[in-house]
Amino acid sequence: MFLIGGSADNGIGEKVARALDAKFAKAETKTFPDGELLARANCGAEGDDIVIVQSTYAPQDTHLMELFLLASAAAKQNPRSITAVVPYLAYLRQDKAFSPGEAVSAEVILDLMHSSGVTNLVVAQPHKIETLNKFKGKSIPVLPSRSLMDYVSKELESPYILAPDKGSFPFAKDAAAQLDCGCTFIDKERSIATGEVSIKNAPAERFDGKQVVILDDMISTGGTTAQAAKFAYSRGASEVVAAAVHLLMSDNAAEKLRDAGVLRIYGTNSMPSKNTSQIDISLELASAVRSIL
Numbered sequence: 449m450f451l452i453g454g455s456a457d458n459g460i461g462e463k464v465a466r467a468l469d470a471k472f473a474k475a476e477t478k479t480f481p482d483g484e485l486l487a488r489a490n491c492g493a494e495g496d497d498i499v500i501v502q503s504t505y506a507p508q509d510t511h512l513m514e515l516f517l518l519a520s521a522a523a524k525q526n527p528r529s530i531t532a533v534v535p536y537l538a539y540l541r542q543d544k545a546f547s548p549g550e551a552v553s554a555e556v557i558l559d560l561m562h563s564s565g566v567t568n569l570v571v572a573q574p575h576k577i578e579t580l581n582k583f584k585g586k587s588i589p590v591l592p593s594r595s596l597m598d599y600v601s602k603e604l605e606s607p608y609i610l611a612p613d614k615g616s617f618p619f620a621k622d623a624a625a626q627l628d629c630g631c632t633f634i635d636k637e638r639s640i641a642t643g644e645v646s647i648k649n650a651p652a653e654r655f656d657g658k659q660v661v662i663l664d665d666m667i668s669t670g671g672t673t674a675q676a677a678k679f680a681y682s683r684g685a686s687e688v689v690a691a692a693v694h695l696l697m698s699d700n701a702a703e704k705l706r707d708a709g710v711l712r713i714y715g716t717n718s719m720p721s722k723n724t725s726q727i728d729i730s731l732e733l734a735s736a737v738r739s740i741l
């Protein structure tokens with residue numbers, strides 16, 4: 449097995465290689481004066497199982513392009529398989545056309561990955577697990593929300609899980625079963641015009657004396673989590689923390705969460721992040737590679 453770490457592997461590539469006892473090479477990239485990208489890597493030998501680790505956080509397009517280029521370079525070696533391990537796969541939220549004429553970017557990304565030569569795909573906490581079924585090769589979702597909650601629960605005595613939208617309720621329920629605590633969700637809506645989040649239907653529960661954990665797959669602008677935090681305090685929460693697998697933390701998300709009273713933010717190393725507690729998902733990704741080959 450030969451493993452290539454992309455420039456956005458956030459250190460995960462080398463750890464996965466070690467766990468799999470695979471040879472490891474870091475890819476080299478260069479940006480031409482006009483902005484175009486060149487990617488180059490030692491791609492192992494003919495017949496190898498090649499694994500490429502590349503996360504696709506911002507700048508998403510550049511990191512995705514690098515992944516496509518590396519897969520296509522690897523394909524030229526006639527490998528036995530090419531497995532892309534993507535700690536965060538961008539563009540999965542657009543899994544349908546929400547308005548007429550919109551492109552379904554999740555399908556486009558998965559198709560491009562396959563046509564670049566990727567035969568197997570491992571993705572950490574895809575926005576919706578079923579979206580991976582659109583990939584034409586084999587795919588496996590890795591769900592680090594479980595180990596994330598193990599970590600978070602060690603710091604809490606009376607947790608209560610609040611899913612800030614319907615989409616995160618299934619894994620919030622799973623986390624609540626794991627922690628043996630209560631769980632509910634907010635039915636939210638987002639204005640297409642402004643991107644502002646608001647509560648469509650509030651749950652009936654109160655959280656008096658509870659340490660509310662807002663659990664989502666990702667925190668981007670922080671609007672969803674901030675609104676859920678304010679709601680939790682308005683219903684008696686003693687403290688509120690946030691946990692999400694992917695901490696995109698765009699715009700002024702950290703400030704927004706602080707202003708909403710979020711005391712701590714927990715996430716994973718699917719991408720670099722400042723001022724948060726991050727758990728390492730390398731071993732979970734490595735075991736997914738083992739099972740997909």
Ligand code: R5P
Nearest residue numbers: 615666667668669670671672
């Ligand atoms: C949406 O469906 C996702 O699960 C997240 O709730 C959302 O992407 C978070 O975005 P933001 O932090 O910008 O509110």
